[in-house]
């Protein structure tokens with residue numbers, strides 16, 4: 001039974017899962033979420049009324065939340081590259097870094113972008129200022145961590161890097177990673193050079209004009 005992924009190539013959380021799939025050459029069918037395809041949108045809404053993507057379907061099983069999907073793939077469709085260490089203590093560090101990227105990089109980044117999509121009168125400058133401050137704090141903390149690490153949790157590419165790739169990619173477009181955070185910038189470059197994430201970035205290129213804040217001419 002072919003795995004189905006309801007996703008969009010330009011979405012950061014979808015790229016997180018796509019990176020994991022590409023790391024292991026895991027075969028799957030992309031169910032492209034497109035508003036001009038009511039069939040696929042109806043399937044998606046039926047599967048997950050919360051309507052956040054990606055969503056993975058494996059036979060009769062529906063799996064949601066990018067991190068859980070990646071853990072699920074490791075348990076039920078394992079490939080040559082494990083993305084979570086079998087050692088429980090090492091796995092805790094991976095999960096901890098994964099939470100950091102979701103909560104303190106992606107969440108404030110999304111807040112800024114979603115705010116920019118609202119009508120001028122509906123915007124919340126305080127929330128945006130808080131989100132920008134959170135990103136600067138996150139960059140500063142991460143810079144210290146990455147001073148001694150190649151990948152988010154150490155020497156091995158993991159679940160945490162699958163999220164770090166797209167989240168730092170869009171975070172830098174949204175609220176630039178300052179030159180003082182040289183280790184974060186170097187890590188972002190390493191992520192962009194990783195073939196699995198590079199493929200996800202390439203597949204999303206045609207959608208760059210959709211970036212609400214305007215996509216820069218780089219990356």
Ligand SMILES: N[C@@H](CCC(=O)N[C@@H](CS)C(=O)NCC(=O)O)C(=O)O
Pocket residue numbers: 011012013014051052053054064065066067
């Ligand atoms: N907690 C979810 C977040 C997923 C998420 O926020 N996906 C975005 C696309 S990157 C989405 O569904 N946006 C649509 C919306 O907010 O209505 C996960 O980890 O998968």
